[in-house]
Amino acid sequence: MxxxxxxxxxxxxxxxxxxxxxxxxxxxxGQPALVTPALAPAPAPRPGRRALRAFLxxxxxxxxxxxxxxxxxxxxxxxxxxxxxxxxxxxDGRWDYGTQKPAALPAxxxxxxxxxxxxxxxxxxxxxxxxxxxxxxxxxxxxxxEDGWLATKDFLGQYxxxxxxxxxxxxxxxxxxxxxxxGWTMPDGTRTRIHLLQFNTEGLADHVHSEVFTSAGLFAKxxxxxxxxxxxxxxxxxxxxxxxxxxxxxxETEPYGKRQVRHAYITAGDTIALVVQSSPGETPEVPFxxxxxxxxxxxx
Numbered sequence: 001m002x003x004x005x006x007x008x009x010x011x012x013x014x015x016x017x018x019x020x021x022x023x024x025x026x027x028x029x030g031q032p033a034l035v036t037p038a039l040a041p042a043p044a045p046r047p048g049r050r051a052l053r054a055f056l057x058x059x060x061x062x063x064x065x066x067x068x069x070x071x072x073x074x075x076x077x078x079x080x081x082x083x084x085x086x087x088x089x090x091x092d093g094r095w096d097y098g099t100q101k102p103a104a105l106p107a108x109x110x111x112x113x114x115x116x117x118x119x120x121x122x123x124x125x126x127x128x129x130x131x132x133x134x135x136x137x138x139x140x141x142x143x144x145x146e147d148g149w150l151a152t153k154d155f156l157g158q159y160x161x162x163x164x165x166x167x168x169x170x171x172x173x174x175x176x177x178x179x180x181x182x183g184w185t186m187p188d189g190t191r192t193r194i195h196l197l198q199f200n201t202e203g204l205a206d207h208v209h210s211e212v213f214t215s216a217g218l219f220a221k222x223x224x225x226x227x228x229x230x231x232x233x234x235x236x237x238x239x240x241x242x243x244x245x246x247x248x249x250x251x252e253t254e255p256y257g258k259r260q261v262r263h264a265y266i267t268a269g270d271t272i273a274l275v276v277q278s279s280p281g282e283t284p285e286v287p288f289x290x291x292x293x294x295x296x297x298x299x300x
């Protein structure tokens with residue numbers, strides 16, 4: 001290509017070069033002016049997958065925690081006091097009786113309140129029907145039991161001597177079979193004794209209870225030697241009565257000696273139970289009530 005041709009050939013202009021040339025002339029610098037291009041609005045950033053997953057995990061955790069909290073709250077509101085760790089015995093004076101399993105029945109034998117047991121007879125060994133001592137208890141070595149059985153004369157020793165012969169006659173005439181007994185002492189000095197008098201039928205047991213162990217019976221003045229001034233506890237809550245058994249609860253009234261005595265008779269089918277509890281000073285009501293209720297349930 002010749003020099004003449006090169007001079008005449010027009011330079012190729014890029015779009016916007018003319019505008020830049022004009023702007024350069026206008027500035028007098030020979031350099032194009034800097035122009036900031038207009039920026040289009042940036043699209044909203046999409047959340048990253050990692051952030052999204054984290055959000056979902058936290059949401060799920062909150063839902064699960066809320067569900068657990070609600071369940072725990074409901075459970076605490078519904079649970080019995082003895083079902084909650086640490087609340088069973090310390091604050092209300094209850095004793096730790098642990099699990100009290102019902103006595104085993106001989107194979108094929110009915111329960112005391114089954115329809116095919118009209119005499120309401122307990123076919124289990126009477127000694128197995130006795131409430132087992134709570135934690136911390138020591139056996140009462142002064143209770144003259146032999147292999148779990150108590151002689152009638154030793155049972156009668158708890159009553160006024162003027163009435164012992166008459167009570168013995170009632171027990172004998174109504175076919176008393178045997179007396180099972182158990183006793184223990186707690187670290188605070190509280191003594192507990194439980195006696196189970198078993199007869200041939202429920203009718204005989206009810207007759208003995210009404211004639212001997214009630215204030216309207218033939219031996220109304222035959223109070224316990226330890227508690228000659230006892231009165232029926234009319235405030236005993238009806239909610240503690242169980243099944244077909246009945247409870248008759250007595251408290252020694254003031255003035256009492258160094259120990260207050262509480263005792264209760266329980267009628268349960270062919271069996272009469274006597275629960276006697278005493279403590280130095282005033283005998284606490286809560287462990288006594290607990291003992292009577294648990295013994296009642298074992299008989300039912």
